[in-house]
Amino acid sequence: MPSSRSTVLATAAVLAVALCPPLLAAPAASAAPAKYADDFNGDGYRDYAYSGSVTDAGSDGSGTVGVIYGTATGPNGRKQNLTQNSAGIPGANEWDDGFGNAMAAADFNRDGYADLAVGVYGEDVGTVAEQGAVMIVWGSASGLSGATSVPNKAPGKSHQMGLDLAAGDFNGDGRPDLALINDHTAHVYAGSFTKSGFSGKVTKLTNDKMFAEHLAAGRVTKDTAADLVVVGGVDGTRHTVSGAWFIRGGSTLTRGATYELGTGEDTSWEVDTQIADFNKDGYGDIALGHPNAQGKGGVLVWRGGSTGPGGVTRLNQNTTGVTGAMESGDRFGARISVGDVNADGYPDLAVAAPGEDIGGHADAGALHILRGGPSGLTGAKSQFFDRNTSGVPGGLEANESFGDYLRLRDSDRDGHADLFTDYLRLRGHSGGITTSGVQDTVSSDFLQ
Numbered sequence: 001m002p003s004s005r006s007t008v009l010a011t012a013a014v015l016a017v018a019l020c021p022p023l024l025a026a027p028a029a030s031a032a033p034a035k036y037a038d039d040f041n042g043d044g045y046r047d048y049a050y051s052g053s054v055t056d057a058g059s060d061g062s063g064t065v066g067v068i069y070g071t072a073t074g075p076n077g078r079k080q081n082l083t084q085n086s087a088g089i090p091g092a093n094e095w096d097d098g099f100g101n102a103m104a105a106a107d108f109n110r111d112g113y114a115d116l117a118v119g120v121y122g123e124d125v126g127t128v129a130e131q132g133a134v135m136i137v138w139g140s141a142s143g144l145s146g147a148t149s150v151p152n153k154a155p156g157k158s159h160q161m162g163l164d165l166a167a168g169d170f171n172g173d174g175r176p177d178l179a180l181i182n183d184h185t186a187h188v189y190a191g192s193f194t195k196s197g198f199s200g201k202v203t204k205l206t207n208d209k210m211f212a213e214h215l216a217a218g219r220v221t222k223d224t225a226a227d228l229v230v231v232g233g234v235d236g237t238r239h240t241v242s243g244a245w246f247i248r249g250g251s252t253l254t255r256g257a258t259y260e261l262g263t264g265e266d267t268s269w270e271v272d273t274q275i276a277d278f279n280k281d282g283y284g285d286i287a288l289g290h291p292n293a294q295g296k297g298g299v300l301v302w303r304g305g306s307t308g309p310g311g312v313t314r315l316n317q318n319t320t321g322v323t324g325a326m327e328s329g330d331r332f333g334a335r336i337s338v339g340d341v342n343a344d345g346y347p348d349l350a351v352a353a354p355g356e357d358i359g360g361h362a363d364a365g366a367l368h369i370l371r372g373g374p375s376g377l378t379g380a381k382s383q384f385f386d387r388n389t390s391g392v393p394g395g396l397e398a399n400e401s402f403g404d405y406l407r408l409r410d411s412d413r414d415g416h417a418d419l420f421t422d423y424l425r426l427r428g429h430s431g432g433i434t435t436s437g438v439q440d441t442v443s444s445d446f447l448q
Contacts, residue, residue, distance in 0.1 A: 047070045048407055083099060090147055103161055114139045117150070180215075187203065187205065211357075218286075280372075285377070296330050296331075299349070337408045364397060369385075407444045408428075423443060
């Protein structure tokens with residue numbers, strides 16, 4: 001089963017996407033749209049959605065979406081599990097459905113409560129195996145409940161509709177739209193989402209060379225529409241080259257440039273993607289975590305511009321200021337996450353290196369914080385954490401892969417993004433991430 005992916009609705013400011021994404025839609029007659037794209041119960045706090053159970057209930061192999069509701073101090077609220085056996089959720093629990101394999105959050109019906117689009121990529125429909133499905137689970141004052149199916153515009157065996165999802169205002173009309181992968185091709189649903197169904201336009205983004213695996217949304221240009229990045233194999237049926245394809249948002253979606261990450265066995269399913277304006281020039285930059293670059297790993301920043309991305313900056317453990325050195329199997333860039341850890345207004349990037357060998361412990365794992373600034377993302381003032389870092393509990397262990405799952409999020413709304421990893425929360429402050437006051441907390445594999 002592919003690893004789960006999750007995205008939050010792109011907004012007017014790319015920086016806001018990285019830190020605390022509000023919605024852009026104009027107020028509806030009856031209610032203002034949700035302030036945060038993942039505030040499912042409308043209480044003003046961001047919630048934490050998972051592609052898995054958040055209780056001891058476990059899973060029967062069909063897939064579970066778990067939610068921990070946010071509070072003023074972070075993910076300390078009520079816990080909820082949803083499956084296809086939950087009331088109002090289409091379908092039924094079946095082995096290997098993959099319910100929740102991908103998620104995207106937005107206030108799709110603009111009622112003041114964020115909703116959650118959920119992929120079910122392994123769903124069998126009648127006798128058609130793994131046709132896949134996508135549904136929107138609706139937010140309310142009591143949280144998520146009930147769902148409406150998104151129409152399948154490319155049904156077929158093994159098409160795996162919902163392999164990945166992304167939300168954003170792709171046509172610039174002020175309403176959230178939904179991008180999804182179906183038959184390894186990106187489709188954009190732009191129009192009106194209600195509990196009665198979807199009405200609007202569906203654009204199939206055909207590209208004979210693209211075998212789509214992942215999606216990311218954000219504003220790369222300065223116009224009002226969100227843009228889309230499609231990640232996958234970019235050499236047709238051979239699947240030996242990973243890359244990213246840029247789609248410019250607008251009243252008509254415009255197919256843009258493709259950037260090839262490198263040759264060798266296609267590992268595009270491992271490429272993590274985030275969009276943020278790291279140098280605050282008004283253009284969103286596309287950060288691509290490529291853990292198999294040269295067998296050692298790296299992060300590529302495809303820099304935004306007036307018509308789309310252009311130049312590329314490469315960062316790795318040989319970059320000046322970054323701790324360590326490039327070594328085979330480090331997997332630098334296996335996970336990336338964006339947030340402003342020191343509240344200077346520039347987004348920063350957390351980077352996992354789960355294959356890092358430390359002190360004779362193979363694959364003990366480590367993570368880095370790369371700082372944004374006027375020159376963009378660089379190694380200057382970068383930070384390094386492992387289990388040997390003062391203040392980090394535990395000790396070095398072989399094969400622990402510390403940092404393999406990480407997130408940056410301002411969980412207490414003090415303006416500094418906190419680092420979540422390995423069931424720990426390390427707080428952000430003016431000097432960056434600190435180990436002072438480190439706390440045990442929830443899993444870090446929640447919706448970005």
